Amino acid sequence: MIDFYLAKIKSSPLGILWIVFSLILIGLISLNSISVIDSQSSSGAFKKQLIFLIPSILLMIGSLLLSKKFIHERIYYIYIISIAFVSLPFLGNKVQGTYRWIDLGLPFNIQPSEAVKWIAIIALARFLSDRDKHITNFSTIIYSLPLLLIPSIIVFNQPDLGTASVLLSPAIPMLYWAGAKPYHLFLMIAPFLSILSASNVIIFTIWIAMMALVIFAIRKHGWYGITIFFINIFLGLIFPLVWNSLRDYQKNRVLTFINPELDPLGAGYQIIQSKTALGSGGLWGKGWGEGTQTQLKFLPVQESDFIVSVIGEELGFVALFVMIILFSIFMYRILSLSLNASDKFSGLILIGISSIFLSHIFVNCAMVSGMMPVKGLPLPFISYGGSFLISCFIMVGLILNFGREKSY
Numbered sequence: 001m002i003d004f005y006l007a008k009i010k011s012s013p014l015g016i017l018w019i020v021f022s023l024i025l026i027g028l029i030s031l032n033s034i035s036v037i038d039s040q041s042s043s044g045a046f047k048k049q050l051i052f053l054i055p056s057i058l059l060m061i062g063s064l065l066l067s068k069k070f071i072h073e074r075i076y077y078i079y080i081i082s083i084a085f086v087s088l089p090f091l092g093n094k095v096q097g098t099y100r101w102i103d104l105g106l107p108f109n110i111q112p113s114e115a116v117k118w119i120a121i122i123a124l125a126r127f128l129s130d131r132d133k134h135i136t137n138f139s140t141i142i143y144s145l146p147l148l149l150i151p152s153i154i155v156f157n158q159p160d161l162g163t164a165s166v167l168l169s170p171a172i173p174m175l176y177w178a179g180a181k182p183y184h185l186f187l188m189i190a191p192f193l194s195i196l197s198a199s200n201v202i203i204f205t206i207w208i209a210m211m212a213l214v215i216f217a218i219r220k221h222g223w224y225g226i227t228i229f230f231i232n233i234f235l236g237l238i239f240p241l242v243w244n245s246l247r248d249y250q251k252n253r254v255l256t257f258i259n260p261e262l263d264p265l266g267a268g269y270q271i272i273q274s275k276t277a278l279g280s281g282g283l284w285g286k287g288w289g290e291g292t293q294t295q296l297k298f299l300p301v302q303e304s305d306f307i308v309s310v311i312g313e314e315l316g317f318v319a320l321f322v323m324i325i326l327f328s329i330f331m332y333r334i335l336s337l338s339l340n341a342s343d344k345f346s347g348l349i350l351i352g353i354s355s356i357f358l359s360h361i362f363v364n365c366a367m368v369s370g371m372m373p374v375k376g377l378p379l380p381f382i383s384y385g386g387s388f389l390i391s392c393f394i395m396v397g398l399i400l401n402f403g404r405e406k407s408y
Contacts, residue, residue, distance in 0.1 A: 063397030285316030
């Protein structure tokens with residue numbers, strides 16, 4: 001039995017681990033720098049991150065050793081349990097003003113939404129791979145969406161808009177990888193584009209006209225196209241209701257993204273301080289523990305959401321460039337493994353996981369540089385966060401498991 005598991009480990013693409021632990025090292029260096037400020041909270045983040053590495057690595061090994069057959073057969077049951085798990089915070093008291101965490105009276109809280117990310121991906125991968133011959137049917141696409149929509153809606157109401165968006169990010173890549181028609185994918189994302197464009201009458205009118213031309217040009221399966229067309233018009237018309245349903249802090253984040261100076265001491269403060277820290281670091285940075293924005297605590301949530309700004313200020317653009325290169329190699333390796341996957345189920349899981357990682361990387365980096373509204377999305381392997389770190393390592397274990405050319 002031991003020889004069997006050793007063979008599984010040796011046949012895994014272990015080369016990806018050097019990238020992961022290089023990113024972990026960058027994160028620990030930055031977290032240790034932050035610990036100079038506050039010997040209680042920030043130093044705790046550094047020490048806790050070291051402690052969280054132990055269960056993270058163990059769970060990575062566990063997800064690496066699980067058989068594909070076991071995961072494939074039981075994923076729907078695990079998915080149902082995860083939906084119940086992610087709903088549990090609503091039964092307790094609010095933690096930090098939201099229902100995102102479960103407070104067990106320990107030095108740390110548990111965030112169930114981190115687990116449902118990769119569980120939903122595996123469930124969707126099984127659904128699509130089991131219906132490989134029917135993926136060109138638009139109905140198959142529609143039936144697959146609730147697997148991501150259900151947990152996303154639950155997480156959105158916690159409220160956690162960032163994680164809810166990440167949960168939906170694998171949909172298009174996985175459906176395209178499974179063989180869905182581009183026209184069907186266009187019809188699927190059209191409602192989201194209609195909502196985004198509805199804030200401007202001219203842009204919305206141009207978008208509706210373009211959509212009508214595409215639907216008319218294709219004409220195949222016209223019933224679906226006409227239905228989606230009128231749904232898009234309806235969504236555009238009710239956009240004011242959608243906007244009014246957002247919480248005040250969510251509206252402020254969008255408005256200050258457009259113009260941070262509107263509220264320099266409020267919602268825009270985070271973006272302004274982050275951009276200041278990034279710009280002041282220069283090429284080589286101010287030096288470890290020497291960042292003024294970081295050490296004087298002007299930079300908010302610096303151990304998690306804005307740790308990229310800490311790296312930029314203290315270690316400079318060179319360190320940021322190395323970080324981006326490492327993430328690029330990491331994403332390239334996952335995509336390469338998906339191309340060479342032993343079966344469609346494995347390939348879809350790898351594509352879904354790559355979408356989750358890419359969403360976190362892109363949104364976090366765009367957020368700290370002021371290119372996107374502020375969202376509570378940490379950076380994989382670098383930001384502090386126990387549940388998030390464990391989830392990332394489990395996904396790495398799944399990459400090593402499903403990235404093998406030989407099935408076990």
